[in-house]
Amino acid sequence: MRPEIHVSGDDVEMVTQLKNYLTKRLKYLLDMPGTIGIGVSGGSMPPIFTKALFACDADLLNWRRIRIFMVDERYVDKDDEQSNLGTYLKLFPPELAYVFVPIPICNDLSLTARLYEDNLRRILLPEQSGTSPRFDLLFLGCGPDGHTASLFPGDRAEHVTEYGWVGVVQDSPKPPKTRITLSFASLKFAKHSAFIITGAPKAHVVRAIWDRDNTLPASMARPYNDRLTLFVDEAAAKSLPSRDSSEESDSRSPQPFD
Numbered sequence: 001m002r003p004e005i006h007v008s009g010d011d012v013e014m015v016t017q018l019k020n021y022l023t024k025r026l027k028y029l030l031d032m033p034g035t036i037g038i039g040v041s042g043g044s045m046p047p048i049f050t051k052a053l054f055a056c057d058a059d060l061l062n063w064r065r066i067r068i069f070m071v072d073e074r075y076v077d078k079d080d081e082q083s084n085l086g087t088y089l090k091l092f093p094p095e096l097a098y099v100f101v102p103i104p105i106c107n108d109l110s111l112t113a114r115l116y117e118d119n120l121r122r123i124l125l126p127e128q129s130g131t132s133p134r135f136d137l138l139f140l141g142c143g144p145d146g147h148t149a150s151l152f153p154g155d156r157a158e159h160v161t162e163y164g165w166v167g168v169v170q171d172s173p174k175p176p177k178t179r180i181t182l183s184f185a186s187l188k189f190a191k192h193s194a195f196i197i198t199g200a201p202k203a204h205v206v207r208a209i210w211d212r213d214n215t216l217p218a219s220m221a222r223p224y225n226d227r228l229t230l231f232v233d234e235a236a237a238k239s240l241p242s243r244d245s246s247e248e249s250d251s252r253s254p255q256p257f258d
């Protein structure tokens with residue numbers, strides 16, 4: 001099944017598209033029991049995701065049920081300006097800091113990854129019995145090199161945790177060099193994933209995702225259930241097949257919700 005594609009003309013339109021997607025997913029998830037786990041990325045995503053989330057109707061923002069976690073994090077304290085979690089905490093009202101799954105940065109990188117995995121299991125999936133995570137929503141970015149989260153070409157992530165949900169990277173081509181990241185296995189078990197991608201330098205990555213070209217991590221991270229949505233601006237969409245081309249499939253039809 002092809003990913004669902006939303007092409008936006010500007011940030012305002014993309015925020016509206018994201019808000020509509022979040023609304024649809026939150027309405028469905030709130031009808032289900034359990035914690036709602038939403039994974040987010042860093043880079044340029046924090047402001048646009050935050051705007052879209054707070055544009056949702058207040059009755060959907062059930063903070064007793066919603067927990068937000070980082071799909072990757074730089075190995076820095078949350079007060080460091082490079083911290084993804086720190087960036088979100090600055091954008092959220094301080095009284096909502098508790099909705100973020102903490103990343104216990106300590107002086108041992110592997111221990112940090114193991115502690116984070118423990119938090120993901122304990123806070124997000126208390127009902128989780130198996131070893132594979134079932135995150136409800138993932139919001140992923142990508143780099144022009146095709147990385148997503150902190151999974152870079154060249155298989156640089158080392159698995160150091162009990163369940164392999166979180167890996168460590170010590171030679172990230174994107175600074176800073178040292179990071180923790182969800183693993184491909186974690187990303188691929190998501191119930192729904194969405195990429196937020198803008199800019200012409202990433203158009204070839206968008207096409208690789210569309211084509212299932214698994215030479216790039218961003219394409220390899222597609223969920224097993226194929227429930228994938230792409231939010232792209234016109235520049236990032238420029239390599240996609242045109243709407244009326246033979247390469248087009250029925251991807252624009254609405255996907256069944258789980």
Ligand SMILES: O=C(O)[C@H](O)[C@@H](O)[C@H](O)[C@H](O)COP(=O)(O)O
Pocket residue numbers: 041042043044045072073074084140141142143147148149150174
């Ligand atoms: O910690 C990070 O750097 C991000 O999680 C990373 O995976 C990001 O999503 C991509 O590098 C895209 O970043 P931009 O959106 O800023 O291009």
